[in-house]
Amino acid sequence: MSPHTPSDQAVARHGWVQAGAAVLAAVLAMGIVAALGLWAAGAADLPDGAFPRVTAATVVTAVGGTIELSGNAGGLAESSAGLTVVPLSVSLVGALVLAAGFLRPLRHRAVAGAGELAGWAARVAVLWLAVLLCLSFGARQTFAIPLGDSVVADLGDVFGISPEVSFETDLPPTLFFGVLWLAGVLFLALLVSRGAPLPGRLLRFQTSVRPAAYAMVLLLLAYVGLGLVVGLVVAATRGHAAETFAVILLGLPNLVWLCLTIGLGATWHGRVDGPFGLPMPHVLDQVLRGEETADLDLSSLAEYDGRVWWLVAVDAVLLLAAAFVMAARSPARVRAWQHAVHMAVALALTVLMICLAGRISAHYGLSVLGIGDLGGGLGGDIFLRPDIWSALGLALLWGLVTGFLGALLAHGVRRRGEPESRP
Template sequence: MGAMRSAATVGGPRRIRWGDVLLTAVACVSWSLVGMAGVAALGLHLLGADAAGSLGPMTAAAVVLGAGGSVTPSGDVSAFGLEGAEATTAIEVTPLGVSLAGALLLAFFFLRSLRALGVEISPGELAARAGAVAALFLAMLAGLAWAGHDVITLDGASLGLDQLPDGGGLTDDLPGGIGELLPDRLGDLVEAEAAVGFTVDTGPSLLGGLVWVLGVLVVALLFSRRTPLPAALAFLDRVARPAFSALVTVLLVAVAAGLAAAAYAAIGDDHPGRIAGAALLGAPNGVWLAVPLGLFVPWDGKATGALAEVLPAPLDAFFRASADEPATVGRLAELDGRVWLLVVAVAVMMLFAGVLAAARTPVGPLSAAGFAGRCAVRLGGVGAVVVPLLVWLTAVSANASLSVLGFDAFGASLSLQGQAGMGLLLGAVWGLGAGGLGALLAYGAGAAGGRVVGGASGAGGGAASGPGAGPLSGDEVGPYDPAPPFRPANPQTNPYLRLPDEVRESSRDGSSPPDEWPQGGGGRKR
């Protein structure tokens, strides 16, 4: 690999072709936003959200939320002829299904453009390509922020309240004599109008979008082991890329399993569209919330009113009963013993990540214990970064209330936030354990170092050794340094080793000594 890099840079730094940079940025951003908009629109339609408002603005707002933006809902309800009746709503949640669709497409086209440049890329060209993608993405996000606002107006007549002149028996069971007051006010309720709107916050959305797009590009570069890096970052090929790509791979597989489970649940449900829509928008939210929970990361939260139904069981029952204590696996298992299966599943997932990282890490001259220690340290470092990131991405905060003259007529709230500090510690501990055990399993099975690609093959300062060390594990690898043959050359089966007739005849005459004959390069007489 070192010889190939040197050969590629003999001519000096390559000029940046700005036309190619711009076309790459257009392809990356357009495909990414198309994927995000498609997932958001389909998910909202399956949930029936377009029945209450325009699907276009809601899709734009969902894409902005998926890209790290901010949306502020607002509402004003005037009922019973009273002033000051206001509905307030605040929502902070990222539809990770939308985010993941856009991130996968953006990473695919960005990495594909980098691989076309050869075995090495200059820091200037990498910065130019990443900067062009980020700038164009922010420009498109600003357009979505302008389009992502809408106002939905509801009136009592449209709700069918004019068909209930005496309350229709709906108020007979209300306590405290409240039901006696409502029938006389139903006429006023028919005249009531509710205006509920949402607006994208442009400034925070652009800042969040910048963080999102740069984060996606960094994750993509660390994940893809075959994409070239500048010479100054070549150490990432052997230090970070094998472990990071392994852990991200198992997280994506977990999302695919979540989607498969949602599809199975939708088959026998009365409303399969709702399950499918919720899975499209929020399957990664649920799966990536379960991973830190299965690693014993505590979660703080509370849930009241209708919003508590959003949480999966037994989290909903736990936070309804106790909002002062953090949710842990032990406390949740007291409500449902099947929670321990989550720990088993996450442990198997981490062990698989350890085996996969070991297969992608060169063995070098290390012993089994040394190789296991190297893999453990690297996967532990990656786990200490990825687990807190999952905690941050899956945090949820929502509040909705309708207050009339200072009295709350309706209230619902939902808050869920993992402890990032414990996520960092437990991610490192689980990474150390899974990395070491997975490396020992891979070493014993002969799979260690068997999936090494790119610059990682030069790790350890020498040729790889031990189980799984193949012909492509040395410092000088590639098509210009073929591996030695498995058997001696045979001129009878290899026509390129046969001497031409004129050379053979001259050797019989003694005009050409044998030591001057061409070695392996003689061609056949035509």
């Protein structure tokens, strides 16, 4: 046995302990945020001790997992249900905690080998899969659906129909997208952190990639911070504090990042029908509610509230600030037009992420003996989806302009003694 073997084993054990601490801290943080948000939304009153299972399902969906809904209303009835939404508040908290835990052992180092980084990430991934598997098995429940006062309810009483809706985790896609989410978080953490080491072959890319990635993360967090301040003010001054805190704890990034894209001029298409409601300001619900698909953009929102045009000003200020930070963290040799290209590509990728993660789809319907529409009647329907290509085009345009202006503003504030090889 080599004399170095015990030391190597100790290092390996220490690595597993650090990986376990990072994963457990992230899952615990997500669970607490999800539980508090669901509690504020009234989910603590769910029957049959379902609250922990609903919390587990919320964490699963926050990391890209798939929850399947199914309905059962007996032989004389039909039911259908579906839900697609990512609680981005829970996702964001988990990503920040996990990234911090992943980067902690790597701090204060300039370079790390690709094998070392891969081994460290693999430890985190193995433990992450184990925890995600446990959550997936716990995220399943069946609920009885009250029929209310209607003809459908009378028929249900006559024929003894008790409609139910149940949910459970679709395991294969959950594990796949959960690992994909983890890979994205770890990769972005390495890109954003100045103190994180990179393999020697990748050092040449940090000049263009790292400052842009940092600026985009800062931009997204700035929107969340601004939204948090507004949400707390609304909760303190306009009542409905529980509902407001539920939105903050479950879907604040869903809302503020949607506003970011709308401020750029992007268009979303959607509809709210039935008793469902979107966890968004009333003006958005006004635009989308109806039987027809509506366009959600600056002009349609301005018909109900002219203050929506302030979103353009907020976008302009925060994007210019992000471009300034990006340029200030870049080497002095990078030219203004290069900053503009970097900013445009980074902003387009950020908007693409928002468009993919910000989609919403929810549906429930019941029909007894053909009475009641599966798409309406005793049920409801919500969907919200972006016009992706126009959003990406607008992001490229805004990125080019703000990137160039940010480079001009940052020209005189770069540190004079900073070597050109450092970002």
